[in-house]
Amino acid sequence: DGGITQSPKYLFRKEGQNVTLSCEQNLNHDAMYWYRQDPGQGLRLIYYSQIVNDFQKGDIAEGYSVSREKKESFPLTVTSAQKNPTAFYLCASNQDRDNAYEQYFGPGTRLTVT
Amino acid sequence: ELKVEQNPLFLSMQEGKNYTIYCNYSTTSDRLYWYRQDPGKSLESLFVLLSNGAVKQEGRLMASLDTKARLSTLHITAAVHDLSATYFCAVGYGRNTPLVFGKGTRLSVIA
Numbered sequence: 001d002g003g004i005t006q007s008p009k010y011l012f013r014k015e016g017q018n019v020t021l022s023c024e025q026n027l028n029h030d031a032m033y034w035y036r037q038d039p040g041q042g043l044r045l046i047y048y049s050q051i052v053n054d055f056q057k058g059d060i061a062e063g064y065s066v067s068r069e070k071k072e073s074f075p076l077t078v079t080s081a082q083k084n085p086t087a088f089y090l091c092a093s094n095q096d097r098d099n100a101y102e103q104y105f106g107p108g109t110r111l112t113v114t
Numbered sequence: 115e116l117k118v119e120q121n122p123l124f125l126s127m128q129e130g131k132n133y134t135i136y137c138n139y140s141t142t143s144d145r146l147y148w149y150r151q152d153p154g155k156s157l158e159s160l161f162v163l164l165s166n167g168a169v170k171q172e173g174r175l176m177a178s179l180d181t182k183a184r185l186s187t188l189h190i191t192a193a194v195h196d197l198s199a200t201y202f203c204a205v206g207y208g209r210n211t212p213l214v215f216g217k218g219t220r221l222s223v224i225a
Binding site: 042 | 145147149154155156157158159162164202204206209210211212213215216217218220
Protein backbone atom coordinates (compact mmCIF):
# COMPACT_ATOMS: atom_id res chain seq x y z
CA ASP A 1 0.00 0.00 0.00
CA GLY A 2 1.29 3.44 -0.90
CA GLY A 3 1.15 6.14 1.70
CA ILE A 4 2.82 8.26 4.35
CA THR A 5 3.82 6.89 7.72
CA GLN A 6 4.72 8.86 10.80
CA SER A 7 6.19 7.49 13.96
CA PRO A 8 5.70 7.39 16.78
CA LYS A 9 1.99 8.13 17.13
CA TYR A 10 2.48 9.55 20.64
CA LEU A 11 5.71 10.93 22.08
CA PHE A 12 6.45 12.19 25.55
CA ARG A 13 9.60 14.11 26.40
CA LYS A 14 11.06 16.16 29.18
CA GLU A 15 11.73 19.82 28.61
CA GLY A 16 15.26 20.48 27.34
CA GLN A 17 15.54 17.29 25.29
CA ASN A 18 15.72 17.19 21.52
CA VAL A 19 13.33 14.79 19.82
CA THR A 20 13.09 13.55 16.23
CA LEU A 21 9.81 12.75 14.49
CA SER A 22 9.88 10.35 11.58
CA CYS A 23 8.07 10.79 8.25
CA GLU A 24 8.38 8.25 5.41
CA GLN A 25 6.53 8.07 2.11
CA ASN A 26 6.52 5.43 -0.62
CA LEU A 27 4.54 7.50 -3.12
CA ASN A 28 7.65 8.63 -5.01
CA HIS A 29 6.74 12.25 -4.27
CA ASP A 30 9.33 14.97 -4.66
CA ALA A 31 7.80 17.44 -2.20
CA MET A 32 7.35 16.89 1.52
CA TYR A 33 6.04 19.17 4.27
CA TRP A 34 5.85 19.50 8.04
CA TYR A 35 2.91 21.25 9.70
CA ARG A 36 2.13 21.95 13.32
CA GLN A 37 -1.41 22.04 14.71
CA ASP A 38 -2.33 23.34 18.14
CA PRO A 39 -5.67 22.43 19.78
CA GLY A 40 -8.60 24.02 17.98
CA GLN A 41 -6.30 25.73 15.49
CA GLY A 42 -5.40 25.46 11.83
CA LEU A 43 -2.18 24.19 10.32
CA ARG A 44 1.05 26.15 10.37
CA LEU A 45 3.96 25.33 8.07
CA ILE A 46 7.28 24.50 9.73
CA TYR A 47 9.53 23.35 6.87
CA TYR A 48 9.17 21.96 3.39
CA SER A 49 11.37 20.26 0.84
CA GLN A 50 10.83 20.19 -2.89
CA ILE A 51 13.78 17.96 -3.71
CA VAL A 52 16.37 15.79 -2.01
CA ASN A 53 19.10 17.71 -0.16
CA ASP A 54 17.12 20.94 -0.22
CA PHE A 55 14.56 22.42 2.16
CA GLN A 56 12.95 25.75 2.96
CA LYS A 57 11.77 27.39 6.17
CA GLY A 58 8.09 27.85 6.68
CA ASP A 59 6.27 30.32 8.89
CA ILE A 60 7.37 28.87 12.23
CA ALA A 61 10.78 27.25 11.65
CA GLU A 62 12.47 28.57 14.79
CA GLY A 63 13.39 25.76 17.17
CA TYR A 64 13.02 23.06 14.51
CA SER A 65 15.42 21.42 12.06
CA VAL A 66 14.98 18.98 9.18
CA SER A 67 17.01 16.92 6.73
CA ARG A 68 16.20 15.40 3.34
CA GLU A 69 18.91 12.90 2.55
CA LYS A 70 16.54 10.47 0.81
CA LYS A 71 13.46 11.10 -1.30
CA GLU A 72 11.33 8.89 0.94
CA SER A 73 12.28 10.44 4.26
CA PHE A 74 11.88 13.88 5.85
CA PRO A 75 12.54 13.73 9.61
CA LEU A 76 11.80 16.69 11.86
CA THR A 77 13.85 17.45 14.97
CA VAL A 78 12.22 19.51 17.69
CA THR A 79 15.06 21.13 19.57
CA SER A 80 15.21 22.45 23.10
CA ALA A 81 15.10 25.95 21.60
CA GLN A 82 11.44 25.47 20.64
CA LYS A 83 9.61 27.29 23.44
CA ASN A 84 6.30 25.51 23.27
CA PRO A 85 6.72 22.20 21.45
CA THR A 86 3.61 20.38 22.68
CA ALA A 87 1.40 20.01 19.59
CA PHE A 88 0.13 17.66 16.89
CA TYR A 89 2.65 17.33 14.03
CA LEU A 90 1.55 16.42 10.54
CA CYS A 91 3.72 15.40 7.62
CA ALA A 92 2.48 15.64 4.03
CA SER A 93 3.75 14.99 0.53
CA ASN A 94 2.73 15.68 -3.03
CA GLN A 95 3.84 15.44 -6.64
CA ASP A 96 1.95 17.95 -8.78
CA ARG A 97 1.32 16.89 -12.37
CA ASP A 98 -1.01 18.21 -15.03
CA ASN A 99 -4.56 17.67 -13.76
CA ALA A 100 -3.29 15.80 -10.76
CA TYR A 101 -2.73 17.88 -7.67
CA GLU A 102 -3.18 15.92 -4.50
CA GLN A 103 -1.49 16.50 -1.18
CA TYR A 104 -1.52 13.53 1.15
CA PHE A 105 -1.15 13.66 4.91
CA GLY A 106 0.35 11.16 7.31
CA PRO A 107 -1.49 10.06 10.47
CA GLY A 108 0.37 12.55 12.68
CA THR A 109 2.52 12.48 15.82
CA ARG A 110 1.22 13.96 19.05
CA LEU A 111 4.14 15.36 21.04
CA THR A 112 3.84 16.22 24.70
CA VAL A 113 6.70 17.96 26.47
CA THR A 114 6.60 18.37 30.25
CA GLU B 115 0.13 38.35 1.70
CA LEU B 116 -1.66 35.12 0.92
CA LYS B 117 -4.79 34.76 3.00
CA VAL B 118 -7.49 32.14 3.11
CA GLU B 119 -10.58 32.93 5.14
CA GLN B 120 -13.30 30.51 6.06
CA ASN B 121 -16.65 31.28 7.55
CA PRO B 122 -18.23 30.43 9.72
CA LEU B 123 -15.54 29.11 12.05
CA PHE B 124 -18.11 27.30 14.16
CA LEU B 125 -21.35 25.82 12.91
CA SER B 126 -23.98 23.96 14.83
CA MET B 127 -26.70 22.58 12.64
CA GLN B 128 -29.66 20.30 13.01
CA GLU B 129 -29.87 16.96 11.33
CA GLY B 130 -31.67 17.15 8.01
CA LYS B 131 -30.85 20.81 7.38
CA ASN B 132 -28.74 22.32 4.60
CA TYR B 133 -25.88 24.72 5.05
CA THR B 134 -22.91 26.22 3.22
CA ILE B 135 -19.34 26.88 4.34
CA TYR B 136 -17.51 29.66 2.51
CA CYS B 137 -13.83 29.94 1.64
CA ASN B 138 -12.40 33.19 0.30
CA TYR B 139 -8.80 33.62 -0.78
CA SER B 140 -6.77 36.72 -1.48
CA THR B 141 -4.68 35.89 -4.55
CA THR B 142 -5.62 34.22 -7.80
CA SER B 143 -5.19 30.48 -7.83
CA ASP B 144 -6.58 27.64 -9.90
CA ARG B 145 -6.42 24.96 -7.22
CA LEU B 146 -8.54 24.67 -4.14
CA TYR B 147 -8.68 21.81 -1.69
CA TRP B 148 -11.20 20.72 0.93
CA TYR B 149 -10.16 18.47 3.79
CA ARG B 150 -11.99 16.88 6.69
CA GLN B 151 -10.45 16.32 10.12
CA ASP B 152 -11.99 14.22 12.87
CA PRO B 153 -10.92 14.91 16.47
CA GLY B 154 -7.42 13.60 17.15
CA LYS B 155 -6.97 12.46 13.56
CA SER B 156 -5.11 13.61 10.48
CA LEU B 157 -6.57 15.37 7.46
CA GLU B 158 -8.59 13.44 4.92
CA SER B 159 -8.83 14.79 1.39
CA LEU B 160 -12.40 15.49 0.24
CA PHE B 161 -12.12 17.47 -2.98
CA VAL B 162 -9.55 19.08 -5.26
CA LEU B 163 -11.04 21.76 -7.51
CA LEU B 164 -8.87 22.69 -10.47
CA SER B 165 -10.77 25.15 -12.64
CA ASN B 166 -13.29 27.94 -12.60
CA GLY B 167 -16.80 26.57 -12.32
CA ALA B 168 -15.61 23.18 -11.09
CA VAL B 169 -18.17 21.32 -9.03
CA LYS B 170 -17.62 18.03 -7.23
CA GLN B 171 -20.00 15.98 -5.13
CA GLU B 172 -19.55 13.12 -2.74
CA GLY B 173 -22.57 11.96 -0.80
CA ARG B 174 -24.08 14.90 1.10
CA LEU B 175 -21.16 17.23 0.35
CA MET B 176 -20.79 19.36 -2.76
CA ALA B 177 -17.90 21.74 -3.43
CA SER B 178 -17.67 24.46 -6.05
CA LEU B 179 -15.07 26.95 -7.18
CA ASP B 180 -15.40 30.46 -8.62
CA THR B 181 -11.88 31.64 -9.42
CA LYS B 182 -13.03 35.08 -10.54
CA ALA B 183 -14.65 35.76 -7.18
CA ARG B 184 -11.85 33.84 -5.39
CA LEU B 185 -14.51 31.87 -3.59
CA SER B 186 -15.20 28.23 -2.93
CA THR B 187 -18.22 26.80 -1.18
CA LEU B 188 -18.81 23.51 0.57
CA HIS B 189 -22.51 22.75 0.64
CA ILE B 190 -23.95 20.25 3.08
CA THR B 191 -27.26 18.67 2.18
CA ALA B 192 -29.54 17.06 4.78
CA ALA B 193 -26.86 16.92 7.44
CA VAL B 194 -26.31 13.77 9.48
CA HIS B 195 -24.36 13.33 12.69
CA ASP B 196 -21.51 11.55 10.88
CA LEU B 197 -20.62 14.80 9.15
CA SER B 198 -19.57 16.37 12.46
CA ALA B 199 -15.89 17.27 12.00
CA THR B 200 -13.63 20.22 11.20
CA TYR B 201 -13.46 21.18 7.54
CA PHE B 202 -10.48 23.01 6.09
CA CYS B 203 -10.09 24.70 2.76
CA ALA B 204 -6.62 25.29 1.32
CA VAL B 205 -5.30 27.04 -1.75
CA GLY B 206 -2.36 26.01 -3.92
CA TYR B 207 0.10 28.38 -5.58
CA GLY B 208 2.71 26.87 -7.86
CA ARG B 209 3.77 23.28 -8.33
CA ASN B 210 5.00 21.28 -5.36
CA THR B 211 4.61 24.21 -2.99
CA PRO B 212 2.93 24.38 0.43
CA LEU B 213 -0.80 24.90 0.58
CA VAL B 214 -2.20 27.91 2.40
CA PHE B 215 -4.89 26.78 4.83
CA GLY B 216 -7.92 28.47 6.26
CA LYS B 217 -8.53 28.24 10.00
CA GLY B 218 -11.13 25.55 9.61
CA THR B 219 -14.86 25.31 10.26
CA ARG B 220 -15.87 23.17 13.21
CA LEU B 221 -19.18 21.57 12.30
CA SER B 222 -21.42 19.97 14.85
CA VAL B 223 -24.58 18.22 13.66
CA ILE B 224 -27.16 17.77 16.38
CA ALA B 225 -30.37 15.78 16.51
